[in-house]
Every structure is written in structure tokens, then in C-alpha cells.
Amino acid sequence: MKTTISQAPQHVEESVRIGAWLANKRSSGKIAFLQLRDGTGFIQGVVAKNDVSEETFRLAKGMTQESSMYVTGKIVEDARSPFGYEMQVSDIELIHEATDYPITPKEHGTEFLMDHRHLWLRSKKQHAVMKIRNEIIRATYQFFNQQGFVKVDPPILTGSSAEGTTELFHTKYFEEEAYLSQSGQLYMEAAAMALGKVFSFGPTFRAEKSKTRRHLIEFWMIEPEMAFMDHEESLEVQEQYVSFIVQSVLENCKLELHALERDTSKLENIKEPFPRISYDDAITLLKEKGFEDIEWGEDFGAPHETAIAESFDKPVFITNYPADIKAFYMQPHPDRPEVVLCADLIAPEGYGEIIGGSQRIDDLKLMEERYEQHGLTGPAYKWYLELRRYGSVPHSGFGLGLERTVAWLSGVEHVRETIPFPRLLNRLYP
Template identity: 65%
Template structure:
């Protein structure tokens, strides 16, 4: 009996008969030969059906197959230097499992709204499959980095009683007889976990009820949030650049075919090695004004500012020490200059903007209590968070990295929506 295998492992069976199971991506015929492009989720391979070598009924099945029909193909594995994976299959038998009539996404151009309405089918195409494979490998690389560097995974709740960032951009829900919100960050819970386990991280969905339609924003997205006890601002940035470099080099190693499929220039990614350049907020403001971007000290950067700043470098750049007034209440002020915070944003090159936001957290009880008063936050809702400063407080830092933005940058995508299997955007909750 032929061995059942997958396309990604086909090279192990050169000269042997194997059975593949998958779907027909495309078909072309020269009359006496039918070329079947078979995909199985692990890759794509050409299966060559020669009329003179097959029973008539088998060849007729090959001719009748329609796009996305499911089938089982048995054949001999042969080398093919022109093929993406270096192999093709000479067909010996074909079993039609299910015919696919009137498949809506034909091999032609379609509008974005049409493709998003049919996202459940769009993800079958080679480009979308490659992006999702890269996303998976990015998550794998993150997990490996944390495992190799002594981090423990802790999963924070998705339903929370308060806002982490102190904003109103939250999705409200009713939690029995009290108000609750979909989380916009697990950071505070990670800080608590860091006081128990030292170095921790979380991976999971977060939600921002921002009415934004830019190419960088999703309503639901994944955040990876490490928190580290006994780590200051400078060490926090060193860990971030090691982390991002590790991810990119992992993808280069494990996703060569997928990066080629999405058309990514990998020479740009090969430069992503530490150390990353650094600019202070002050230096960034001066550079922007010297280069005809009018912006006052104390204003936050917009997309054009971030793009211009990052364009100076061939790898991500840290912008650090932003004004305290425009950053979250929990960020530690610089002891030598309290009007700026010990924080940094990591900007990706090529116009992808901020992929990481991080800071040293306030560890002094009195200062954090003062911040609650300044931001008019209800102390009773955050009393447990203050406990972390009451009982054995230490210097600690953390950061959050957006998965979809990171994947979009690594893949060179025009819009972050392609980096999620089923993106949730303003006015789109389907499918």
C-alpha cells in the first residue's frame, strides 16, 4: 500500500508511490495530459495525469475536477527543479471525495469587501495561507524565546472590572449584576504574576473600541505582554531588541517558501539584529522640526511622524523618554527629569509604526497613589494593584507587542487585516 504523507514531507519519498489528500487549487490540460495543482495545507504540488498511463475512468475524473474539489491522489514522487518544493507527483490513481461546484473565489481579481465577506474561503489561497503560517511561526518563536530565557506563561482574564490604560475605549458588558469590560491589556495582572514568578508573559486577544479605520488598526487583536521583576528601563529595551531579532531570524529560517509567496524582500529582514538605534523623544522632536514636520514638544507622534523617524534606519528604532503627560499613569518618571517617563516605543521600518510599547513601571506606593488622584481613577477599583507596591515592591518593567502589526511588518503587508484569520474591524463582524 502506498504511504500516506503530506506535501511538506514529500521529499522523503523520492521514487516511491505515496498518497496525498487535499484540495484542487488549479487545473490545466493539454488534452492528453492534465496538470493538477494540489494543496493540503502544508504546501502545494503539481500532480501530472497522463491519459496513456491511466484507466479511462481515472483520467475522466481528473478532467472533471473543479476548483477546491477534495480528492485523494496516489502517484510516484519525482524531482522537478522548476517546482517550488522541488518535486511533482506522477498520478497513478485519483479518488474524488467531494466535488466543488461554483466556487465563489475564482482565480481572478476580486474586490476587498468581497474577499473579506468570503474570508472563510479566502484563507485557502496561497498568499493567505503563507501569512497564517508565518503568524504561527512568529508565535512559536515568541514561545521559544520566553522558554529559553526563564519566563513563565500566565493567562490573564479577558473580562475585567476596570481599564488598564485609564481610557473609555472599552467594550462594555454586563457581568451578572455588575459592569465588566473586554480587556484592552493584561499588563496589571502580569505585574502581579511577576511578583510571584519573576519573569512572566501572556499571549491572547485584546480589544480596543477605537473608531479607527487605518491600515494599522484592528478592533480585536493579539497582544504578547511580558513583565519582569528586577528589570529597569535600559534592560527592558535590551530584552526587547533580542526578542524581536530572535523572532525575525526564526521566521527567515523556517518560512523561506512562505516569505517568497508573499513577495517579501528578505534582505530587509536580515538586517534586524541588535543593537537597535535609539532616539530620545527630545531628539525626535528636533529631527522632525528640522525636516519640515511641525510638531510641538508634548505632542504625541502620528503615523507620518513615526514613518519618517523610522525611515532613517535599516532596522527597528527605539524612541524613549516621552513626556509623562502623554503616557499611561503607571509609567515610572525619570528621577533626574520627572517630566519624562522611563518608557520607549519600538518603531518598525517601512512605515509600519509602533510594534512595541514598554516602560519601567512605578514601584513607589506614594507616587502611584498620587497618579491615581491625578488621573481621577477610583482607588477602590485599583486597590489590589496598589498592594503590589505595599508588599515587597521592586523595580520592574514590561512591554506589549502587537502580534498582527508584527506579522504585517515581517510579511510586508499593506494592511494589518491580512495578519488575522478573521479580522475584526470597524463595521465588520463577519464572518
Template identity: 75%
Template structure:
């Protein structure tokens, strides 16, 4: 007899198979018991008929507790009523371990309780669906960049400097000198792009930002491409093609998970490049004309401002050409203006905020030295980075996409804490 996983069931219709799993839930009706089973790859219903299995196995099915582990022997049958399309006609049950007093029951639980039990909450249908979508976003990311000639490069997590200053970094001792947990791999990826042309990284980043909003995590994952000989407008095209590819991949490969989350598919199906664009100047005017008198030119946008702009579109929207004073030192100034830089933030629809920040990078040596000085950064810490504009400098661009915000948007979940397996929040380092 073949041992399979739930996701393999469509290949074994009409066969008797063995599956190892856990009991997610159950109900019984007279002489029939319905077991909701999961094995990590999916969820399926097992039907236990007393007349078929006998008194002992039926009693075992009725007495099993939530999250008990078991082996089940059953025939795979077609079930057109279920989303999955199949169910199991149970023949035998072998209990491996009986779970007693499992803390997360089908009733409602508070957020703090669920976060304290995140290691168990991950087993739920909703969290399983979100993690599967996260995995598909990651798979599609590698697929897109490898199809388009990018090379995966891994920047360091321990660094001696920061792309955006050290005010929001976690500081640690590195033997007899100071080091920081990486805020971004960007500067190292620029170096890699000068060696390999088009590169991308995918890894954890850390922000010591004391924020409790639904958009923020202390530890999160970033996808950071850098591209030599690519200027600002070309980079925007890559960004919208990448996001479109990811969305279409999730729609194609995660239909069960999206349905489980009650996601409005029509909002995702319309996501196609090219995306609309609005300049920072026009965004300020739009906000001022629509009741946001608090925002003035030269100030950065907050969540309410981004949401108001996004609600004017049913697609992700680029906000371009921010003031030079509110952006990092490495961004290339506009060729015709000295007050804005060649940058853009991509704002997701439905109030999910910025999911990409990107720009053309400064490649002039003297300008880079000037910008480092203007930002009061220690030039000696950036000496290696200055070498990039000193030896064979070329125009180049890059961007960073926040994985958790993107997964939250695609999944339709409210808070990014549900889009990472074990979130690190301002007041949470457990579990």
C-alpha cells in the same frame, strides 16, 4: 500504501503515496494535465499523463472543479524547477466532493468581497503563507521566552478596570456590576511577575477605537512580558533580542512562504540587535527640521511621523522618554526629569508603525497613588494593584508586542486584516 501530507513529501521521494487534499487550480496541455493541489500543510503540483493513467482518470482530472476535495495516489518525484522541490506523478484520483461555482476564482476580487468570504479566502496561497508566518512568530515567541526563563501566565479577559482608562473599552454586564473586555493584561502580569519573577502572556485584547487605518484591529493578540528586578535599559535589550529571534526564526523556517509573498529578504536579514534609539526630544526636532511643523513637544506621534522617523533607519528604532502627560499612569518618571517617563516605543521599518510599547513601571506606593489620582481613576478599582507597590515592591519593567502588526511587517502585507484569521474591524463582525 502510506497516507502522508504534502509537507512530508521530501521524506518519501521515489515512493508511491496517498494524499488527501483540494484542487486549488489546474491547467492542461494536450495529453497532460497539471493539478495544483493543497492539503493545508502546503501546495504541490500533480502531473497527470493520459498514457499513464488511462482515459477515465485523465477525463476525471480535466473535469474536476476548483476546491473539489480528493484523494490522490501518486509517486513523489524531485522537481528542481519548483520552490518546493517535489511534485507528484499521479496514478489514481478519487473525488470526495465536487465543489460547484466556487466564488473566489483566479481573477481579481475587491477587498470587501474577499472579506465577506474570509472563510474561503484563507485557502488562497497568499493567505496560507501569512497564516504560516503568524504561526511561526507564535512558536518562536514561546521558544524565546521559555529559553530565557519566563513563565507563561494567562491574565483574565473580563476585567473590572483598565491599565489606560475605560474610554476605549467594550463594556458588558458581569451579573450586577460592570465589566470590560481586556485592553491589556499588563496589570495582572505585574502581579504575576511579583510571584514568578519573569512572566509573559499571549492572548486576545480589545480596543473600542473607531479607527479604519491599515494598522488597527478591534480584536488583536498581544504578547506581554513583565520582569521583576529589571530596569528600563535592561528591558530594551530583551525587546531587541526577542524581535531578532523571531525574525531569524521566520527566515529559517518559512522560506517558501516568504518567497510566495515576494518578500524582500534583504530587509529582514539585516535585522539584528542592538537597535538604534532616538529620544522623543530628538524625534520632535528631527520632524520639525524635516517639514513636520504640525507636531509640537508634548503631542503624540501619528502614523506619518512614525514613518518619517523609521525611514531614517533600516532597522527597527526605539523612540524613548515620552512626555509624562501622554503616557499611562503606571510608567516610572525619569530620575533626572519630571516631564518624561522611562518608556520606549519600537517602530518597525517600512511604514508599519509601532509594534512594541514598553516601560519601567512605578513601584513607589505613594507615587502610584498620586498618579492614579492625577489620571482621575477610581482608586478603589486599583486597590489590588496598589498592593504590588505596598508589599515588597521592586523595580520592574515590561512591554507589549502586537502580533498582527509584527506579522504584517515580517510578511510585507499592507493591512493587518490579512494577518489574523478572522479580523474584527470597525464595521465588520462577519464572518
């Protein structure tokens, strides 16, 4: 019977056939231990000389790393394995013998591994990160579908900017100026006026010359937008969503978290509600923690976010930032027009901001004033203004950065390991 490694537990004491690659091996006299992978998981294949043909044992002893094969054998329970099962091999059919595979079990430098990213993805830890990424995506669709949201796909090529044009990739759209999207939010607002509660999931681009471990040039965003919803209600959705994906990863990615040696005790505590701290109080806290030069009106960098997060054991919302350092579309606080109804959600353990969200301006006159203040005079923004002219309602939304969230839940240090083929300041290959 042909099956996969992930399905092996359903075939205990049965003989099965699996297409696999050789991740690693070791041998001891009359027995060979093959570390097999097939994309769905990893399993050890045990080849005993006395139980197989001479040709099969010769193949097992001589097979090279990343050679491909069909392997036949009986699935048995093995309490010593994190997977809980192994295969007692009876036959091997070699498909392709790999020679001089460049990524050996020894240590390699980061640049070498990034140059071979197309192969590095095969490693056990990179495989685990990608599986956790996939689980977050799966859980995202489950959460928003259960909550009555509609999936909408905004364009990647746009004629306008969500937050200013300085960090956008410019391109020509025939005779017009266009940009690669930095956010689908403006379009999601239009979709929310049609469909009520919507979310998007797609790539976004920032032409930001940053080399930090938290930044990518191309990354993926989950962006919900909700009509008839104020900022406080939006914060509750954010708490529920983040709690849901954390618990889904804990439930469905036990092997992957084990492979990454992730301390899951820190994730088991991630359940709503999350603590909140105002921007004002965050400034005070930072001064107490030694950031004496930070002044009201300045944006927070990575060290500031990490210092704030250290005071809490869950993600923390920083609310009500100064209007001058936030996007033009954010609703002013009703009692303090110098700050806006917004929040950034900061992940624990130094992983930084994973969500930015706000209530959006719904008043036409105020939005026209914002247009004038920010010089948004071109025709590309006309449609966005019309959302306030025809049936405007209070509405809120947020965006979650997938790669930072994957990094946090996986426990990996750098976001470049959380996307299959990262685009960095100095990297467009492979």
C-alpha cells in the same frame, strides 16, 4: 503510504497518498497539471493520460476548483518548483466535487474577499501569511521558555482599565460593570511578583473607531513582565526577542516569504542592537523632515512614525516620551520627571509601532499620587496598588502587537490580512 505535502520531500521516488483540495489546474492535451493543497503546503500533481486509467484522466480534466480528493502518486524532484518537488499522479479518488466556488483566479475586490474570508484563507498568499503568524507564535514560546519565563494567562473580562476607559468595550458582569481587556499588563505585574519573569499571549480589544491599515478592534498581544529589571535591561530583552522571531521566520518560512514576494534582504539585517532616538530628538528630526507643526508634548501618528523609521534600516526605539501622553503607571525619568522611562519600537518600511514598553512605578507614594491625578478611586484598582505595598521591586515590561509584526514580516499592506477573522469597525462577519 498516507502522508502530507510538507512531508513529501521525505518520500522521493516513493508512491504516497495525500488528502488534498484542488487549488487550480491547467491541461494541455494528454497531460493535466493539478495545483494541490492540503493545509501543510502546495504541490503540483502531474497527470499523464498514458500513465493513468481513463477514469482517472477524466476526473483530472473535469475536476473543479476546491474539490476534495485523495490523490496517489510518486514524489519526484522538480527544480522548477519553489517547493522543489512534484507528484506524478497515478490515481485520484474524488471525495467531494465543489461547484461554483466564488473565489476564482481572477481579481476580486477587498470587500468581496473579506465577505468570503472563510474561503479566502485557502489562497496561497493568505495561507503563507497564516503560516508566518504561526511561526512567530512558535518562536515566541521558544524564546521566552529558553529565557526562563513562565506563561501566565490574564483574564479577558476585567473590572479595571490599563490605560483609561474611553476605548474599552463595556459589558455587564452580572450586577457589576466590566470591560473587555485592552491589555493583560496589570495582571502580568502581579504574576511577575509571584513568578519573576512571565509572559502572556492573548486577545485584546480596543473600542477605537479607526479605519487605518494598522488598526484592528480585536488583536493579539504578547506581554512579558519582569521583576528586578530596569528599563535599559528590558530594552535588551526586546531587541533579542524581535531579532529572534525575525531570524526564525527567515529560517523556517522560506516558501511562504517567496509566495508573498517578500524582499527578505530587508529582514536579514534585523539583528540587535537597535538604534535609539529620544522623543526630544524625534521632534527635532520631524521638524527637519517638514513636520513643522509638531510640538513637544504631542503624540506621534502614523506619518510621524514612518518618517522617523525612514532614517534607520532597523527597528528604532523612541524613548522617554512626555508623562502626560503616556499611561499612569510609567516610571518618571530620575533626572526629568516630565518624561517617563518608556520606549516605543517602530518597525521599518512604514509598519509603525510594534512594541510599547516601560519601567513601571514601584514606589507606593508616587503610585498613590498617580491614582489621584487619574481619578482611579474605585475598588477595582485596589489590588494593583497593593503590589507596591507588599514587597515592591523595580520591574519593567512591554507588549508586542502580533498582527502588526506579522504584517511587517510578511510585507502585506493591511493588518486585516494577518489575523484569520479580522474584527474591523464595519465588520463582524464572518
